[in-house]
Amino acid sequence: MRQVGKAARFIKSSTLWRRNMRCSKLIATIIVLMISASITQAQWTTAPGAVAEANDFGLVDYSNREIIATGIGAVPPNAPNVGAARANAIRAAKVDALRNLVEAVKAVRVTSETTVSNNMVENDIVRTKVEAMVRGAQQVGDVKYLSDASVELTMSVPMSGIMDVVLPTTVTAAPPPAG
Template identity: 40%
Template sequence: MGKHVMLLSLLFVCSAVTAWALGTSNNEGYVQTFENGEVNWQSGLVTAVGIGAPPANAVNMAQARALARRAAIVVARRNLLEIIKRVRIDSAATVGEYMVTNDAIRTSVSGYLHNSQIYDVAYMSDGSVEATVGVSLRGGLAQIVIPKTMPFKVVEPALPTDAQESVAAPMTQPTESTSAASASSEPADVTEPVSDEHAPAQPAPAVESGMVVTGLVVDASGSGAHPAMSPKIIDEQGNEVYGSALVSREYAIQQGMAGYARDVEQAKVRPRVTDQPLVVRALSAMGKGMSDLVISNADANKLRALTENQDFFEKCRVMIVLD
């Protein structure tokens, strides 16, 4: 029994180290580097390094190394917290700024990182130890740091097949989040405000009949944009085309609102957007954190038409290309 437990533990550690190695060596993703670690925005993995020195009063080499290892892990987790604080939730706030406003969030984040995965421990010739720890931005941490006040799409559970056939769908009032999304899809008239009764007809977007799109790639290279956990895509009038109101909270937490890459061709073949993504160009980046992307009205209208019958936005199938 003990041997089986030891074997399972060894397999878990090997799997974790392999995942870390693959995540950090993947040059196709967008990696944001810091003094003591990095954020891989493709895999969602945040890693940090810490160094611990052996105490002068250690009774033997074994105790010295054990205490140095413990110190290195403590420092690495402290550095991990500092990196996490600098991660942008959206264009308005970082995780650190959000933690300042909420004591419960600060306590929860600190407690979560206290149990972060140890990916590597290296013993140096001078007796010091270097430890690498990491945590995913997705899943449990995202559940903590993405504000509950952020609007997400309410996805109703599907009825059983027989119920769908026998019961007509009732008329429902739109939720606050879907109402906001619908309202934002009306392009604003920037020349002269007019009433809906006299508003000019909008030109129909150019969408090929039967066009199937499996995801979206936004080329934001050269725009000065920065990555965020919850980016937005807006049109030239500031109306939201893609954002939290169009996806379920579950998808956003488990997969992230978007993946990031450094090259359009590499972004197009990522599993997130599968095999037929639409590629659009970002005109600029906006917001305090420069993570909201502006696209042309023509591309915005095309996306609105496509997402009426296709669900790639709901499933967060979006890749963003940054410098």
């Protein structure tokens, strides 16, 4: 009879322990998400007085007329040596940054009702030219080597080239007012 009591207490205590662990994991996950959100927000800080708009993929800096995005690349586990691993991680970060840059460009507002994405969907020529502009993006700063062996790379593209493609090239004069 005494053995049953010990077993019941053990089961009860292990159930409480599991419940506490679940709560701890949930709290830890929430804390990590809050920290990563604040880091992401801090990453896109600009100079005081600058006009910029951050979205999920990058930053549209209207003051400097550029669109900026960051990519992260992981070191492949099957790389033959450290140099190849680093080169592959940098290449992956660049591809990720370019992908994020395309998405950031798509979010740029052309008018109050349309975005670059709308123009890209409606016109294949616009889509092709915008993607070509993004492929010509320049690296901003140095590659950052993170503590988990991944790398971070930031790329930018000038807004002038994108807007030249998206905005109409000819402007027609409004008819004179009747009167």
